[in-house]
Amino acid sequence: MSRVRRKVAIGVTVAAMLAVSACSSSTSTSGSSASTGAAATKDVQVFTWWAAGGEKAGLDGLQTVFKKDCSQYNFVNAAVAGGGGDKAKTLLANNLKAGNAPSSFQAHAGGELSDYIANGQVEDITSEFKADGLDTAFPPELVKQITVGGKVYSVPANIHRANMVWVNPVVLKKANLDPAKAPATVKDWIADLAKLKAAGVTTPLVLSKGFAEEMLLESTLLGDLGVQKFNGLYDGTTKWDGADVTAALNDFKTLESYSNTDRDTMDWDAAMSKYLLPTNPASATGGYQLMGDWVPAQILSLNMPTSAYKYWPAPGTNGVYQWLSDSFTLPKGGTNPEGAKCWLKVVGSAEGQKAFNTVKGSIPARSDATPAGYPAYQQWAMAQWKASKLAPSLAHGSAGPGAWNNDVQTAMSAFSANPDVATLQKSLVAAANKYSNWRSTLG
Numbered sequence: 493m494s495r496v497r498r499k500v501a502i503g504v505t506v507a508a509m510l511a512v513s514a515c516s517s518s519t520s521t522s523g524s525s526a527s528t529g530a531a532a533t534k535d536v537q538v539f540t541w542w543a544a545g546g547e548k549a550g551l552d553g554l555q556t557v558f559k560k561d562c563s564q565y566n567f568v569n570a571a572v573a574g575g576g577g578d579k580a581k582t583l584l585a586n587n588l589k590a591g592n593a594p595s596s597f598q599a600h601a602g603g604e605l606s607d608y609i610a611n612g613q614v615e616d617i618t619s620e621f622k623a624d625g626l627d628t629a630f631p632p633e634l635v636k637q638i639t640v641g642g643k644v645y646s647v648p649a650n651i652h653r654a655n656m657v658w659v660n661p662v663v664l665k666k667a668n669l670d671p672a673k674a675p676a677t678v679k680d681w682i683a684d685l686a687k688l689k690a691a692g693v694t695t696p697l698v699l700s701k702g703f704a705e706e707m708l709l710e711s712t713l714l715g716d717l718g719v720q721k722f723n724g725l726y727d728g729t730t731k732w733d734g735a736d737v738t739a740a741l742n743d744f745k746t747l748e749s750y751s752n753t754d755r756d757t758m759d760w761d762a763a764m765s766k767y768l769l770p771t772n773p774a775s776a777t778g779g780y781q782l783m784g785d786w787v788p789a790q791i792l793s794l795n796m797p798t799s800a801y802k803y804w805p806a807p808g809t810n811g812v813y814q815w816l817s818d819s820f821t822l823p824k825g826g827t828n829p830e831g832a833k834c835w836l837k838v839v840g841s842a843e844g845q846k847a848f849n850t851v852k853g854s855i856p857a858r859s860d861a862t863p864a865g866y867p868a869y870q871q872w873a874m875a876q877w878k879a880s881k882l883a884p885s886l887a888h889g890s891a892g893p894g895a896w897n898n899d900v901q902t903a904m905s906a907f908s909a910n911p912d913v914a915t916l917q918k919s920l921v922a923a924a925n926k927y928s929n930w931r932s933t934l935g
């Protein structure tokens with residue numbers, strides 16, 4: 493285990509531990525504690541950050557199939573609210589360290605999962621994976637992201653896309669911009685943001701805290717550098733201190749200057765409802781929001797019509813799918829491993845993936861899925877997935893370990909408070925130097 497990963501697992505605070513028990517029991521749908529009495533053997537405690545809106549709708553879809561296929565068990569919803577898992581991941585690390593593992597927890601395929609593997613916190617599930625035919629059900633590149641030393645450690649539920657922009661057509665018309673037409677480059681987008689501002693639009697770019705700022709940064713890097721150089725940032729072949737990165741960071745600074753100044757006070761869904769797509773459409777003051785494709789699920793859960801918004805890949809990133817995959821694990825020492833295995837079977841099944849992804853905004857990870865029965869967004873996304881080049885996301889764990897992501901998010905909030913490009917670049921370089929060899933530290 494690397495020293496870096498050990499450090500991530502340490503740092504328990506009593507307050508955080510109390511917080512996780514409070515949140516877990518308050519969101520438990522069965523109302524029972526997973527660790528007491530006769531119910532303990534039946535309860536399957538599933539830990540995620542899908543506590544509300546479209547995210548919860550996805551989890552509910554999986555739960556429905558679980559109730560049918562695993563009727564001998566109780567589903568216990570241990571979700572901890574907070575977009576991108578900002579609170580959930582810290583609390584989970586604390587719980588795992590304290591020996592309080594749930595039955596199964598959500599982890600992103602790739603770097604994020606590698607943390608749990610390196611820390612010895614998740615079981616090898618290779619035999620169950622193969623017995624269910626999952627070794628051939630998923631794309632081989634995805635199976636690689638959940639495998640270490642020939643052993644498989646999680647079951648992917650979906651593929652999400654990070655590099656997407658959601659657009660309010662009514663707001664864009666104020667500057668005579670065509671909402672269906674994506675600006676070709678980051679610079680073109682900046683020009684359109686300036687037009688919106690000149691037309692009196694108060695929040696041309698809707699932004700929220702933490703991971704959303706990091707996503708905007710990653711999309712700007714991807715748009716400005718192109719997919720090959722962008723991927724090189726995470727495999728060590730592109731230098732974080734290069735002049736091309738400096739230029740992209742300057743673009744990022746300009747983009748952020750068009751965003752709401754209360755960005756650090758709210759999560760992505762609150763910012764969406766406040767600025768981009770409020771309940772009263774006439775009160776919208778936001779033009780664009782860069783966010784992953786859990787957005788259409790959120791809009792669906794709010795019963796808004798699909799005509800209320802448009803979408804396109806972030807400027808400069810057309811033809812690239814910046815992917816991330818939610819997967820589920822079998823924690824070491826978790827409650828009810830047999831029940832958890834039933835849960836994992838549901839997660840990997842064609843029926844489970846359909847019940848989940850139709851309402852989650854993502855596309856099924858299984859290669860045998862067909863577009864029939866999915867909303868228009870996912871049908872489009874499935875076609876895009878097949879035709880696009882791939883790039884990973886650090887904000888959502890596919891590009892690197894959690895500790896790298898944490899350092900970048902710290903740099904992002906410092907930048908939001910004091911937008912100095914040189915300082916940001918220095919922090920990004922330092923983070924990459926610390927963590928970019930993460931793959932080589934795995935067995």
Ligand code: GAL
Nearest residue numbers: 547574575576577786818888
């Ligand atoms: C991601 C996760 C998505 C969605 C999003 C916003 O990390 O993979 O499924 O939940 O956070 O919370």
